[in-house]
Amino acid sequence: xxxxxxxxxxxxxxxxxxxxxxxxxxxxxxxxxxxxxxxxxxxxxxxxxxxxxxxxxxxxxxxxxxxxxxxxxxxxxxxxxxxxxxxxxxxxxxxxxxxxxxxxxxxxxxxxxxx
Amino acid sequence: xxxxxxxxxxxxxxxxxxxxxxxxxxxxxxxxxxxxxxxxxxxxxxxxxxxxxxxxxxxxxxxxxxxxxxxxxxxxxxxxxxxxxxxxxxxxxxxxxxxxxxxxxxxxxxxxx
Numbered sequence: 001x002x003x004x005x006x007x008x009x010x011x012x013x014x015x016x017x018x019x020x021x022x023x024x025x026x027x028x029x030x031x032x033x034x035x036x037x038x039x040x041x042x043x044x045x046x047x048x049x050x051x052x053x054x055x056x057x058x059x060x061x062x063x064x065x066x067x068x069x070x071x072x073x074x075x076x077x078x079x080x081x082x083x084x085x086x087x088x089x090x091x092x093x094x095x096x097x098x099x100x101x102x103x104x105x106x107x108x109x110x111x112x113x114x115x
Numbered sequence: 116x117x118x119x120x121x122x123x124x125x126x127x128x129x130x131x132x133x134x135x136x137x138x139x140x141x142x143x144x145x146x147x148x149x150x151x152x153x154x155x156x157x158x159x160x161x162x163x164x165x166x167x168x169x170x171x172x173x174x175x176x177x178x179x180x181x182x183x184x185x186x187x188x189x190x191x192x193x194x195x196x197x198x199x200x201x202x203x204x205x206x207x208x209x210x211x212x213x214x215x216x217x218x219x220x221x222x223x224x225x226x227x228x
Contacts, residue, residue: 030213042119042205042219043158050214088158092213101146101165101212102173107157 004032004072004089004106012112019076021109023089024069032065032072033090033103043088046074051094079113086110117142119220121206127226128196136191136223138206146209147189148173148217149181151202158205164189165212196227 004025013019023032031050035043049056049065049072056063062075076083086108093102119140128134140147148163150173160173164183178200180192189208193200204223209215 033216035217035219040203040222040224042221043207043217044219045216048214048216090217102160102163103148103217104160105150105158107155 004091004104006087006089006106006109008109009107010110010112012114013079015079015081015113015115017079019079019083019111019113021074021087021111023072023074023106025072025089025091026070028094029067030092030094032063032092034061034063034072034074035088035090035105037086037088037108039085046087076111079111081113081115084111084113117218119206119208119218121204121220121223123223124221125224127228129228130197131195134193134196134225136193136204136206136225138189138191138220139187140189140206140208140218141187142208142210142218143186144208144210144218145186146212146215146217147183148207149179149189149191150205150207151175152205152222153202161191161204196225198227201225201227 004023007022033048034046037043060077065072088108090105145166149161150158159175162181164170206220207217209217
């Protein structure tokens with residue numbers, strides 16, 4: 001099944017800097033979601049961007065979506081040590097079989113914010 | 116409090132001993148799903164359920180069973196666990212399928228020896 005691929009796999013920055021993570025996918029989508037996971041814990045939803053949207057903001061988060069390039073980016077501005085986590089994109093496919101649905105996750109970007 | 120609960124949180128078992136991991140949500144969500152997370156492989160979907168009595172295979176269903184007799188519960192059954200099922204398991208739910216955020220449980224760390 002389709003899978004988003006995050007880039008880079010790992011990112012280390014100083015507190016206060018901005019962090020940018022990218023996600024690429026292969027087929028058409030209805031929407032794309034970003035999740036955060038603190039070490040070993042359940043994923044937490046951050047933001048959902050629909051296929052007809054190009055940019056979305058939520059607090060210090062900015063997500064862009066380029067459907068022509070099949071890619072999305074997550075920008076965290078003014079990072080904090082508490083932002084240290086893994087970040088996953090998840091793609092919601094535009095075409096599923098009748099009565100079926102799968103949200104497919106990438107392998108994640110591990111972000112470390114150094115105080 | 117709106118939440119997804121899983122039990123047990125940690126489990127060490129032996130090969131072949133049947134086990135069940137429970138999952139329950141209190142948000143009246145239609146869609147529920149099980150994932151496993153392994154280093155370097157990300158999250159992979161095991162099974163999902165669009166609604167009561169409607170379940171379907173995900174990407175890695177071999178060795179697992181599920182049932183959805185009630186809207187709130189979606190147990191994961193390992194009839195004969197094997198060491199390659201050692202993993203971190205997550206249950207998730209959403210109001211409906213497409214277009215809705217998923218709420219994740221805290222995870223169940225399973226070790227099969």
